[in-house]
Amino acid sequence: MTEAVEQRHFIQQIIDADIESGKWGAPGDQSVITTRFPPEPNGYLHIGHAKAIFISHGMAREFGGKFNLRFDDTNPAKEEVEFVESIKHDLEWLGTNWDGEVCFASDYFGQMYDWAVELINKGLAYVDESTPEQIREMRGKVGAAGTDSPFRDRPASESVDLFAQMKAGEIENGKMVLRAKIDMASTNLNMRDPVMYRVVNTPHHRTGDEWHIYPMYDWAHGLEDSIEGVTNSLCSLEFQDHRPLYDWFIDAINKGKSEDDAIRHPQQTEFSRLSISYTNMSKRYMRQLVEENHVDGWDDPRMITLASFRRRGYTPESIKEFVVGVGVTKFNAMMDFGRLEGALRDDLNKRTPRRMAVLDPIKLVITNWGEHGDEDRVEMMDAINNPEDENAGTREIPIGKELWIERADFMIDPPKKFFRLGIDREVRLRCGYWVKCHDFKEDAEGNVTEVHCTYDPNTRGGNNPPADEEGKVRKVKGTIHWVCASDCIDAEIRLFDRLYKTEKPGKETGDHLDDLNNDSLEIRTGCKLERTFASVTPDEPVWPDGVRRFQFERTGYFCVDKDSTDGKMVFNRTATLRDSWAKKR
């Protein structure tokens, strides 16, 4: 018997060691640990971002440290306030609230500028007047060294002057950049005199026209981290080659400074991104889907933005469960989309109230309902709200002579293992009565329109009838759901399938649109719902995010869509139930 040891992932182990050695403060002090989520406000967050968020947020919370939300708004050409708001909303929805005020890279532009001037004066940076094409040319290629710019060794005073002109808006876009003086022969292309600042004469969504130069990611990011007191700058694997530059810039600022004046040197650590089968995390692809109307906006329930998952009815808890289940590694794993659905079902199964709804209705007529001249009689039945939660209670639902049942629950010529309705077959109406089929009607095309049954009054509530004289109890194999035809509401229900047909969209042809699933959306109208939906009842749980989620018995998990109006309810199918019957066939 071995005792359970908590397994620590590699980032936790790094932080553990740093705390012990006192890298960031007093040895053993965990509260200094500071992480951040640094999105550029240029689009909507997707589930890949959720992984980065949960990791950084998780580390800060685990150690009792601090978690910052920082907008990396260093490129005014691509950024908008709209995205700032949606990103904040997404983080709140996920339950990963940030500490303190929201941070903006643009708040540090002044400090960064001063440091850049310091670098120039230390001979570590210079203004380059080469054209973008020339700079690209001089950078060289993989396997071949680059060449020095003719401006590389100009006097610092000249660079300082020109840099000031760039800042003042006296220089046109593309005419000059500030570059770090590192090594044009480095095997790491990022180190070949990277651009630190470029001229952008575009108003910024926060600073307006105060600035005409904007810092590049590599220059800005480490400084932002340092200014905020970030200890662990966690990012994805593609930034591994940028780490030497991240470190170089901090070291360059600290060069010649006393220990007291030196700025914090955060530790960048990289982990693998999330990939999920049948999806693509590329922002470019997503943008194309939206702009070319392959989907209905950024929150189309078939997309993988957090907004779309929210609209589809996914819970933040299930997304966290899934993402955390992937683990933190440096291996580029491909997660099965089914696993996300599994996490969702686990969560929803425990928490959703059960309801009955018929998606593809046909009529069931109970022919012996009015035997005593009371055909219009409507009885009220107790229906259990959630078998997984005994505190969820019951609700009353009506039952009468005519009901709606699912078309798929009747077969004219059923196979033996079909546990539903057919001539001479008996099933239980969930929380209703047992009914036995004796006839059916079909239209000119051969579509079944009505199923005729008799009911057994001894099975009220769906319970087993009393034993016969020999002590035998009659049993039924199947239970089907239903809705009372005289007392129900109509609704539109949207069924979603995966957006792409292939596991790796675009892998084969290079164009993800080739792999689009044209049947990913099915809109069902005229669906029949039990009347309890019409208004929010006391036995309906309140979800923190305001979404109304349900399980429709036997058909799946659904939520009320924002397109619902007073007169017409619209539901999204969040996920189906697992269906081993479908699999068998």
Added chain:
RNA sequence: GAGGGAUUAGUGUAAUGGUAGCACGAGGGUUUCUGAUACCCUUAGUAAGAGUUCAAAUCUCUUAUCCCUUACCA
């Protein structure tokens, strides 16, 4: 043709020189007023090769495969 990473059952992930374990999936079964859920059983793995060692998933070397890098984007 360079540099940086990575590789453990079908998938994901542990084991940090000392018993290869867990979860999901899949297959089978039990229970069941959801063909759901729950429960039980089964399943299968260290990319290949060499070396060091009493002992290697773990250290070394070679090979293979995959990912990232050639923006005045982040």
